[in-house]
Amino acid sequence: MRFAALLLCLTLCGLVQADPVSLIPLPAQLQRTEGSFKVDSSTSIIVPAHDEAARQSAQYLADLVARTRGLHLEVAEGKATSQAIVFQRNAKAAGAHAEGYTLDVSAQGIRIEAHDDAGLFYGAVTLYQLLTPNTQSGAVDVPALHISDSPRFAWRGVMLDSARHFQSVVDVEKLLDQMAQHKLNVLHWHLTDDQGWRIEIKRYPELTRIGAWRTPPDAGHDGEPERYGGFYSQEQIREVVAYAAARHITIVPEIDMPGHAQAAVASYPEIGVTGKRPPVSVDWGVNPYLYNVDDASFKFIDNVLDEVLALFPSHYIHVGGDEAIKDQWKASPVVQAKIRALHLKDEDALQGWFIGKIGSYLAAHGRRLIGWDEILDGGVPADATVMSWRGTDGAIKAAKLGHDVVMSPAPDLYLDSLQSNLSDETAGRDPVRSLENVYRFKPVPTVLNKAQAAHVLGAQANAWTEHMPSMQHVEHAAFPRLDALSEVVWSPASTHDWKDFLGRLPAQFQRYAAQKVDYADSAFAPVIKVDTNATLKEGKAEVALSNQAGYGDIRYTTDGSAPDDHASLYNKPFTVTWPATIKAAAYASDGSVLAATRTRVIDRAHLLTRAGRELSNCAGSDFRLHVQPMPDATSMTPVYAINVFDTCQQYLAAPLDGISSIHVEVARLERNYALAHDIKLVVSRPYSTPYGEFVVHQDRCDGPVLAAAPLPNPAASARRFALDAPLSTQHGEHTLCLVFTAPTDGPLYAIDRFSLIPAGGAKSSP
Incomplete structure (x- = not known):
């Protein structure tokens, strides 16, 4: 009895919470109190008379709850009453912090107070999150509590790349909705690049007539469109800007310069360095086209910016400044003469002068320049803000120089980084940046002193879309990692608790499902691990189950049936006699699904087979992409692992006793990668047949050749094909080095599946 009384006391004091409140991001202060308030269809939302901003927020809440929970709440103007949800102005709410609010729930009603919109x-x-703690519909009991909340950082951002792959207005608005629900307040909209110009500029119609469209590699074949692109009309941009503003999100446009300018130069060659018209690029990476530095080119840029400023009221305008390789400037006598006339040291200094002119133009129009950290390399205007992407060094340097900075480092906050190394993960880049990696990101480098740290405005995650061609890809990459980011940039650092955060995610997943957001379950997906070689030898398999987050209940079956929340609960490795089919799924404590079912078949054929994504890079290059069959494919599968610098992978500890041949399933891919000065790193291997070979070496990549098969004529064969070759008799376990020797000016090849075939072709289990 004494224990029960103590527990009750602790609960009422807010020290023990039997039913955690599933809020993301976690409020700055939250105190549970006794009781609850029932919200049902008779509950009104009361806003002050003639307060349009309060009415808009109340109506947003009512619409969202109606759409996701089927609970319809009426919004009305009037005086605060009990048994209602009340929105009210209070100059002292949340310490009068910008964007702050207080929220009180008691048995008498709910009150939200703030001093700003x-x-x-x-x-x-x-309150929306409090009203949607589960998948049920209709009325909900909201626990009594007091919240006093305000953000840790002013810049809480997401970058959406619409230049590489184009999203519809509906897609962009759906992202804005989710940003608002995560209290993220800046959409950095990447609108121009080498691969497309996406914003209508009425003075220069060729920017969208030509620059918004590219002819894909192998256009019209194998699912690749004849023409790819699109752009946003000025009317559409105004619509999106207004939609964002209604959700308290500022859109910061990016117009790239002086590099990443190929689509612009393709539209108006006279603004380029050579005066020649290139195509709109189909190659990901670093392309060579730069803006010229003559008066006519700056007049063009100023005229473009005039229309951009009229569309976007944001204080900041992003001008890029990244990855501007200076080869064209170096090769141009006119540009070299300009450098001398300006008494500049070199091309980097010329870029600094270039960015300085743009900064002055923006400042004269009441705006402020922001750019990627390369703008520091040649000198930068004193009031410029620096977005650090090449790690955090740029931010540290900028803050020490007195510049405001936004933290956006690769790969930590790059959403095109893979979320896991699961074989069913979608396209993206290595290295993996998991949900936990994002949650543990520290926006303020410890080397900064207090005054320097004050220059850190916040952080943002970047959704680069070279390998995310559809909005489904973007959502999968963004969620739930944006949940983690939202807590990093909103909640006080002292409140960050990884395990507690995980406990609040199941309710968030249910909100995603209600809104048809295609979130990733990678952090919770069961990994089904067996020692393949030991299993082959022993005729039985020891199976270990785990997931990346180390959270949730993993339940499994061994007979191929689908698991549910009553299936066997995993708690330690278990043994099965093969053949067997293991299926596993992850569940939260409330029985809701954390991760969909994953399957592993254990038989001889599967034990002797490796998916291409399971193979490792050969020594010498850790670069790795996971790509789809064509650059503009919109399906989520298949996905292939490639290294554009070295087409060599390893099958470690391959069991070769009794193996007589190999079978490999291959995909031919476009080599659409602009590598700039890194082209020298591409490994070229000798080949003896017209289109190269697939070669298997023993132990080392210059070791004995165990098998080889010629590659077919790319012009006369399907993109997916199979190769078979005899394997020299070997014994024991050996590393196999798997190499494509195709010419480096032709297509890339990727291994889909590689299989060792026993003598006689037997694939069945013993």
Whole structure:
């Protein structure tokens, strides 16, 4: 009895929470109190008379709850009453912090108070989460509590790359909705690059007539469109800007310069260095086209910016400044003469002068320049803000120089980084940046002193879309990692708790499902691990199950049937006699699904087979992409692992006793990668047949050749094909080095599956 009384006391004091409140991001202060308030269809939302911002926030809440929970709440103007949800102005709410609010729930009702419009809106967002703790519909009991909340950082951002792959207005608005629900307040909209110009500029119609469209590699074949592209009309941009503003999100446009300018130069060759018209690029990477530095080119840029400023009211305008290789400037006598006339040291200094002119133009129009950290290399205007992407060094340097900075480092906050090394992960880049990696990101480098740290405005995650051609890809890459980012940039650092955060995710997953957001379950997906070689020898397999987050209940079956929340609960490795089919899924404590079922078949054929994504890079290059069959494929599968610098992979500890041949399933891919000065790193291997070979070496990549098969004529064969070759008799376990010797000016090849075939072709289990 004494224990029960103590527990009750602790619960009422807010020290023990039997039913955790599933809020993301976690509020700055949250105190549970006794009781609850029932919200049902008779509950009204009351806003002050003639307060349009309060009404908009209240209506946003009502619409969202109606759409996701089927609970319809009426919004009305009037005086605060009990048994209602009340929005109210209070100059002292949340310490009068910008975007701050207080939220109180008692048995008498719910009250949201804030001194600014954004605070009222974020109070509504928090209440939405309180009203959707589960998948049920209709009325909900909201626990009594007090919240006083305001953000840790002013810049809480997401970058969406619409230049490489184009998203519809509906797609962009759906992302804005989710940003708002995560209290993220800046959409950095990447609108121009080598591969496309996406913003209508009425003075220069060729930018969208020509620059918004590219002819894909192998256009019209194998699912690749004849023409790829699109652009946003000025009317559409105004619509998106207004949609964002209603959710207290600022859109910061990016117009890339002086590099990443190929689509612009393709539209108006006279603004380029050579005066020649290139095509709009189909190659990912670093292309060579730069803006010229003459008066006519700056007049063009100024005229473009005039229309951009009229469309986007944001204080900041992003001008890129990254990856501007200076080869064209170096080769141009006119540009070299300009450098001398300006008494500049070199081309980097010329870029600094270039960015300085743009910064002055923006400042004269009441705006402020922001650019990637390369703008520091040649000198930068004193009031420029630096977005650090090449790790955190740029931010540290900029902050020490007195510049405001936004943390956006690769790969930590790059959403095109893979979330896991699961074989069913979607396209993206290595290295893996998991949900936990993002949650543990520290926006303020420890080397900065207090004054320097004050220059850190916040952080943002970047959704580069070279390998994310559809909005389904973007959502999969963004969620739930944006949940982690939202807590990093909103909640006080002292409140960050990884395990507690995981406990709040199941309710968030249910909100995603209700809104048809295609989130990733990678952090919770069961990994089914067996020692393949030991299993082959022993005729039985010891199976270990785990997931990346180390969270949730993993339940499994061994007979191929689908697991549910009543299937066997995994708690330690178990043994099965093969053949067997293991299926496993992960569940939260409330029985909701954390991760969909994963399957592993254990038989001889599967034990002797490796998916291409399971193979490792050969020594010498750790570069690795996971790509789809064609650059503009919109399906989520298949995905192939490639290294554009070296087409060599390893099958470690291959069991070769009794193996007489190999079978490999291959995909031919486009080599659409602009490598700039890194082209020298591409490994070229000798080949003896017209189109190269697939070669298997023993132990080392210059070791004995165990098998080889010629590659077919690319012009006369399917993109997916199989090769078979005899394997020289070997014994024991050996590393196999798997190499494509195709000419480096032709297509790339990727291994889909590689199989060792026993003598007689037997693939069945013993």
